[in-house]
Amino acid sequence: MRIMCLNGWGGKLHDQLIDYVSAASPDILxxxxxxxxPLATxxxxxYRDGDHVLPQRANFYLDVAxxxxxHTATFCPAAQGVLWDGDKTVPSQWGLATFVRNSFPIIGQIQSFVHKGFSPSDYGEHPRSRNAHAVRLFDYERNWPVSIVHTHGLRDLNGKMDTAERLAQARRxxxxxxxxxxxxxxxxxxxxFNVEPESETFGILREIGLTDLVTSRGFAGTRTSHYTKPGRFADYMLVNDAVTVIDFxxxxxPEVSDHCPLLLEI
Structure with missing residues (x-):
C-alpha cells in the first residue's frame, strides 16, 4: 500500500501536480x-487576504479526482468563503480531500474538527478552522485493516511555536x-501540522505509540524552493509499531507545490 500526503497549495502549480499525482497513482492520497x-465558470x-493574493485552481478537488x-474521492470542507474573479466574488469551499483506491474498501471514517468548527459564511479570523479526516480501510492482499488520519494544522500569524490552541489541536x-x-x-x-520538529505536538502523539518518519529518518525539511520564508518543516507522517515501512x-x-509530497509504502 502506497500512501501520499501533500499540501496542494490550492492547485497553484496545477499542471505539475496533476501530472505527478496521475503518474504516481498512490493507493491513498x-x-x-x-x-x-461548484459555481465557478x-x-x-x-484568494485575497489583505495584501496577500494567491491564484487558486477553482475546482482543484474535481481536477485531482x-x-x-x-479512486473514491471525499472532500471535507473546513470553511466557505469567497474567491475573486476580478471585482466579483464567487462562493468557494476550502479544506481537505482524501482519495482511496477502489480496491481498498472504506470500512470506517470520521470527519471532524481539530480547531474551531465549520465556518459557513467566511474563512474566519486567524487562526482559522481546521479539520481532519480519518479512514479505516481493509487491505485484502495482506488481509488486515489500516487506519489513516490526516489534517492541516492551524496557522498562527505569530509563527509555529507551541500554543494552547496547538496543544488542544494535538489532543483532538x-x-x-x-x-x-x-x-x-x-x-x-x-x-x-504547521509546527516545528521540537513541538510538544509530537510528545502528545507519542502517547498513542506514533513516531514521525520525516525527522527520525534525517530529512532536512519538507518545503520546496517555492517557499521562501525561514523554517523548512511543516509536513509530517507518523506511524505506530504495527506498521512495517518498506520505503519512505x-x-x-518534481516540485508540485510549496510543500514536498510525503510518500510512504507499507
Whole structure:
C-alpha cells in the first residue's frame, strides 16, 4: 500500500501536480489546501487576504479526482468563503480531500474538527478552522485493516511555536486517531501540522505509540524552493509499531507545490 500526503497549495502549480499525482497513482492520497468551487465558470480565481493574493485552481478537488479515476474521492470542507474573479466574488469551499483506491474498501471514517468548527459564511479570523479526516480501510492482499488520519494544522500569524490552541489541536487529533483505529491496527497519521520538529505536538502523539518518519529518518525539511520564508518543516507522517515501512521519501523532485509530497509504502 502506497500512501501520499501533500499540501496542494490550492492547485497553484496545477499542471505539475496533476501530472505527478496521475503518474504516481498512490493507493491513498491525503491532500490539504483543497479548493472546491461548484459555481465557478473559470479555471482560476484569486484568494485575497489583505495584501496577500494567491491564484487558486477553482475546482482543484474535481481536477485531482479526474486524475485518479480509480479512486473514491471525499472532500471535507473546513470553511466557505469567497474567491475573486476580478471585482466579483464567487462562493468557494476550502479544506481537505482524501482519495482511496477502489480496491481498498472504506470500512470506517470520521470527519471532524481539530480547531474551531465549520465556518459557513467566511474563512474566519486567524487562526482559522481546521479539520481532519480519518479512514479505516481493509487491505485484502495482506488481509488486515489500516487506519489513516490526516489534517492541516492551524496557522498562527505569530509563527509555529507551541500554543494552547496547538496543544488542544494535538489532543483532538490523537482522540480522532484512537477512535478510528482498533487494537492491532496499522495506524498512519499525517498532514501539514504547521509546527516545528521540537513541538510538544509530537510528545502528545507519542502517547498513542506514533513516531514521525520525516525527522527520525534525517530529512532536512519538507518545503520546496517555492517557499521562501525561514523554517523548512511543516509536513509530517507518523506511524505506530504495527506498521512495517518498506520505503519512505520526502519527494523534492518534481516540485508540485510549496510543500514536498510525503510518500510512504507499507
Amino acid at each position: 491525503c491532500l490539504q489546501e483543497v479548493v472546491h468551487t 473559470k479555471d482560476w480565481l484569486d 479526474r486524475a485518479l479515476p480509480g 487529533l490523537t482522540e480522532l486517531a484512537t477512535r478510528i483505529s482498533e487494537p492491532g491496527d496499522r495506524l498512519v497519521v499525517c498532514g501539514d 521519501d520526502v519527494v523534492s523532485d
